[in-house]
Amino acid sequence: MIASPFSEHVSFVCLGSVPEGLDIYREEALILSPKAVSKRRTEFKTGRVAAHRAVQRLTGQPSPPILKGQRGEPLWPDHLVGSIAHTDGIAMAAVAFQAVLKGIGVDFELKDRRFSTAISDRVCTDAEKLWVNEDAQESAQRFLTVFSAKESFYKAYTTCYRAEPAFTDVLLCVVEGQRFTIKTLNEHTVPSRTLEGLFVGYKWLDGYVVTFMEIPADDAGS
Numbered sequence: 001m002i003a004s005p006f007s008e009h010v011s012f013v014c015l016g017s018v019p020e021g022l023d024i025y026r027e028e029a030l031i032l033s034p035k036a037v038s039k040r041r042t043e044f045k046t047g048r049v050a051a052h053r054a055v056q057r058l059t060g061q062p063s064p065p066i067l068k069g070q071r072g073e074p075l076w077p078d079h080l081v082g083s084i085a086h087t088d089g090i091a092m093a094a095v096a097f098q099a100v101l102k103g104i105g106v107d108f109e110l111k112d113r114r115f116s117t118a119i120s121d122r123v124c125t126d127a128e129k130l131w132v133n134e135d136a137q138e139s140a141q142r143f144l145t146v147f148s149a150k151e152s153f154y155k156a157y158t159t160c161y162r163a164e165p166a167f168t169d170v171l172l173c174v175v176e177g178q179r180f181t182i183k184t185l186n187e188h189t190v191p192s193r194t195l196e197g198l199f200v201g202y203k204w205l206d207g208y209v210v211t212f213m214e215i216p217a218d219d220a221g222s
């Protein structure tokens, strides 16, 4: 399975299936639409079981049900913050104490996922396209990395700020160490003061592009 890309503050669990004997809570199962297809049911369940494990590892206590907020976001137990992602039968959950982090985002994509040019135009700014297209051999993977990094950013940022940024509201600039710094292109939805010192990390692992983000609590470390 995929190793944790996060700092030591984050409890990270990645599962390829639901271990035998484990199940989700009835309240969680009720979140799913009765029309949900089997793939969605399996990924939802694997994501919730990964989240329960991540909570238990962090707190030493069994996780209560993790329900869903108005924007689709997971509702974490008191004092915790986290993020869930699933693709291709694999699920990841990342959880931390709110005293340390006020937002977490995780996302991953299959390396061979392909998008149309119309979608890449909606996701990337012109400056990001320069980086994506700089290396023809890597360009599909670079595009996926920008896409996934923006999904990770979205998950972390909406949790903290209740904002719903669009893909072209931020500009990702690649820097040393497989990181993007984040610049705002829309002060209204993403004020620049909220981005100071933040980055989205990325890793290219066997078959996957993984991206991740941590937003420190305001008084963390003071």
Ligand SMILES: CC(C)(COP(=O)(O)OP(=O)(O)OC[C@H]1O[C@@H](n2cnc3c(N)ncnc32)[C@H](O)[C@@H]1OP(=O)(O)O)[C@@H](O)C(=O)NCCC(=O)NCCS
Pocket (backbone or CB within 6 Å): 043, 044, 047, 071, 072, 073, 074, 083, 084, 085, 086, 087, 106, 107, 108, 150, 151, 153, 154, 155, 156, 158, 159, 165, 166, 167, 168, 169, 170
């Ligand atoms: C919500 C969203 C980020 C989910 O990403 P995805 O690639 O479709 O799916 P993933 O498997 O990676 O993640 C799904 C999980 O994200 C979580 N999620 C859903 N909505 C969320 C939100 N508003 N905030 C945080 N997490 C959310 C849920 O836990 C969900 O799994 P679950 O329904 O089983 O609980 C995506 O569908 C979306 O709406 N994006 C908005 C547009 C965007 O990304 N803009 C970028 C701006 S820079």
